[in-house]
Amino acid sequence: MKKLKRSARLVEMTQYLLAKPHVLVPLTVFADRYASAKSSISEDLTIIKEVFETEGIGELHTLAGAAGGVKFVPKMSREGALALVNGVCRLLEQPERLLPGGYLYMSDILGQPAIMNEIGRTFASVFGDRPIDVVMTVETKGIPLAYATAAHLNIPVVIVRRDPKVTEGSSVSINYVSGSNKRIHTMTLARRALKSKANVLIVDDFMRAGGTARGMIDLLQEFEATVQGVGVLVEAGGVDEEELLVDDYVSLARLAHVDPKTREIRMAPGNYFEEGTNL
Amino acid sequence: MKKLKRSARLVEMTQYLLAKPHVLVPLTVFADRYASAKSSISEDLTIIKEVFETEGIGELHTLAGAAGGVKFVPKMSREGALALVNGVCRLLEQPERLLPGGYLYMSDILGQPAIMNEIGRTFASVFGDRPIDVVMTVETKGIPLAYATAAHLNIPVVIVRRDPKVTEGSSVSINYVSGSNKRIHTMTLARRALKSKANVLIVDDFMRAGGTARGMIDLLQEFEATVQGVGVLVEAGGVDEEELLVDDYVSLARLAHVDPKTREIRMAPGNYFEEGTNL
Numbered sequence: 001m002k003k004l005k006r007s008a009r010l011v012e013m014t015q016y017l018l019a020k021p022h023v024l025v026p027l028t029v030f031a032d033r034y035a036s037a038k039s040s041i042s043e044d045l046t047i048i049k050e051v052f053e054t055e056g057i058g059e060l061h062t063l064a065g066a067a068g069g070v071k072f073v074p075k076m077s078r079e080g081a082l083a084l085v086n087g088v089c090r091l092l093e094q095p096e097r098l099l100p101g102g103y104l105y106m107s108d109i110l111g112q113p114a115i116m117n118e119i120g121r122t123f124a125s126v127f128g129d130r131p132i133d134v135v136m137t138v139e140t141k142g143i144p145l146a147y148a149t150a151a152h153l154n155i156p157v158v159i160v161r162r163d164p165k166v167t168e169g170s171s172v173s174i175n176y177v178s179g180s181n182k183r184i185h186t187m188t189l190a191r192r193a194l195k196s197k198a199n200v201l202i203v204d205d206f207m208r209a210g211g212t213a214r215g216m217i218d219l220l221q222e223f224e225a226t227v228q229g230v231g232v233l234v235e236a237g238g239v240d241e242e243e244l245l246v247d248d249y250v251s252l253a254r255l256a257h258v259d260p261k262t263r264e265i266r267m268a269p270g271n272y273f274e275e276g277t278n279l
Numbered sequence: 280m281k282k283l284k285r286s287a288r289l290v291e292m293t294q295y296l297l298a299k300p301h302v303l304v305p306l307t308v309f310a311d312r313y314a315s316a317k318s319s320i321s322e323d324l325t326i327i328k329e330v331f332e333t334e335g336i337g338e339l340h341t342l343a344g345a346a347g348g349v350k351f352v353p354k355m356s357r358e359g360a361l362a363l364v365n366g367v368c369r370l371l372e373q374p375e376r377l378l379p380g381g382y383l384y385m386s387d388i389l390g391q392p393a394i395m396n397e398i399g400r401t402f403a404s405v406f407g408d409r410p411i412d413v414v415m416t417v418e419t420k421g422i423p424l425a426y427a428t429a430a431h432l433n434i435p436v437v438i439v440r441r442d443p444k445v446t447e448g449s450s451v452s453i454n455y456v457s458g459s460n461k462r463i464h465t466m467t468l469a470r471r472a473l474k475s476k477a478n479v480l481i482v483d484d485f486m487r488a489g490g491t492a493r494g495m496i497d498l499l500q501e502f503e504a505t506v507q508g509v510g511v512l513v514e515a516g517g518v519d520e521e522e523l524l525v526d527d528y529v530s531l532a533r534l535a536h537v538d539p540k541t542r543e544i545r546m547a548p549g550n551y552f553e554e555g556t557n558l
Contacts, residue, residue, distance in 0.1 A: 006286065007285065007286070007289055007326045008326055008329065008330050010286055010289045010290050010293075011289050011290075011293045011326060011327050011330040011331075012330050012334060014289075014290045014293040014294055015293055015297060015330075015331075015334070015336060018294060018297060047286045047287055047290060048290050050287065051287050051290040051291050051294075052290075052294075055291060055294070057294060099445065099446065099447075099448050100445070101445055103445055103446045104446075105446070105447070105448055105469075105471065106446070107438070107446070107447060107469060107472060108435070108471070108472070111413075111435040111436045111437060111438070111472075112435050112436075113426050113429050113430035113433075113435070113436065114430070114433065116426070117430065134390075139418060139419045140418045140419060140422070140438060140440065141446070143419070143422045143423070144422070144426050144436070147392050147395070147423050147426060150392050151392035151393075151396065154392075154393065156387070156390040156391050156392070157390045157391075157392065157423070158390060159386070159390070159419060161419065166378065166379070166380055166382055167378065167382045167383075167384065167385070167386070167420070167485075168378075168384065168386060169378050169384055190384075190386060192384065192387070193386060193387070193390075206446075
């Protein structure tokens with residue numbers, strides 16, 4: 001217990017709330033911590049709430065009553081998300097990213113924690129109202145996106161492996177057909193990685209026909225889990241709707257056009273930004 | 280430009296600094312942003328600095344002069360790190376973690392973004408004074424540690440793959456012998472992932488004899504890179520010093536004893552906490 005002036009209290013409460021998203025903090029926690037009246041704490045929270053909302057960082061939800069308190073919910077406005085995605089799209093249009101087979105080199109962008117953090121906040125904002133217990137992805141490139149999303153939702157990450165590993169114990173494996181090259185692959189998840197009947201958000205970096213996402217959905221059936229959403233950073237354009245193996249997903253960006261000869265790459269915002277999406 | 284009261288300014292500056300570690304922010308940025316005198320901004324920073332230091336979040340470095348400004352440097356005290364590591368050790372001692380071959384199931388702990396964030400802050404604190412351009416790890420389990428560390432240092436992550444991937448372009452591969460089972464493995468890094476002569480911090484989740492870390496060090500020679508440090512979350516105890524393939528590393532925890540019959544696991548703090556380490 002320490003008596004702090006309002007100014008110091010505001011700094012400390014701000015960092016405390018930012019570090020614990022989606023956690024309901026009873027006002028008595030702050031009142032006891034700072035030896036302050038609850039009414040003072042409430043005034044502090046009003047100031048913090050206003051700044052967080054003006055800055056587009058997120059919302060402070062206050063619940064009244066005995067079981068009440070305050071909860072920081074990270075948010076990203078659609079305009080903020082669009083600005084972020086447009087920035088990523090311009091990076092992805094650099095001609096030197098084009099690899100044989102029409103693939104794009106994205107690892108440098110996925111390797112930047114600050115960008116991942118913002119994309120993660122966007123996914124957390126898109127899916128934050130659904131009941132989600134864990135974020136799932138398949139190794140390797142989707143992992144930073146999964147962690148960034150899970151950090152803002154304050155829930156764990158579960159990583160599907162390509163092969164069973166001795167460090168994972170007994171596991172469940174399935175075969176799946178990748179949509180792009182029609183080859184059969186395996187994916188595997190440790191038995192103990194997921195409680196039965198969990199609510200799962202699937203996140204990945206890239207989706208063409210959705211074979212990998214479909215594989216994860218099928219794997220989740222083995223755990224009686226419920227898929228609460230599928231989020232991908234980039235979807236490949238030009239895939240026929242009948243060919244898509246996943247019909248309900250959110251993409252932030254779309255690979256609209258690739259010309260291997262001129263090395264021209266055109267990116268566009270993903271389906272999240274389309275008119276009429278009710279997300 | 281918006282005129283803010285001190286209270287709102289403190290909230291906004293706190294979140295701004297927390298979001299941009301290791302970035303030198305000129306005071307004029309804040310003065311312009313809030314239409315305030317630099318002297319007021321300086322007073323605000325004094326308040327923030329005191330809270331950050333009291334709470335053990337990190338340091339605010341202020342540089343005077345024309346090129347001056349303020350920089351937030353995340354820190355973790357040795358006592359804070361020890362408390363964190365002791366908590367992780369108690370989790371790792373749960374008998375049900377023991378897998379065939381004496382391996383420990385750690386993926387659930389590595390799957391918790393909040394714990395990874397604290398471990399990352401610890402590594403960032405341990406290695407933060409060295410010149411580091413990127414954090415490197417090998418897929419898969421070290422990835423969250425690498426991102427968490429890199430986020431606090433505000434630098435990119437580079438991920439070594441087990442096999443060349445079509446999405447990575449041309450790559451450099453090396454063979455290495457794992458210290459534990461003496462088998463030959465391959466690791467590969469995209470040519471474009473690392474600039475020549477980069478300063479690299481290697482981070483991984485587990486080290487037995489150090490074969491994987493040794494492999495990464497050898498791979499880095501191909502890029503004329505300088506290894507600025509090696510940090511592992513858990514090192515296996517009981518490895519003879521002559522058998523160790525890496526002689527300069529920092530471990531946060533040590534697997535002191537495993538009894539496969541009784542399933543007893545004993546963990547201890549790693550070499551970072553040993554007397555006389557000058558880190």
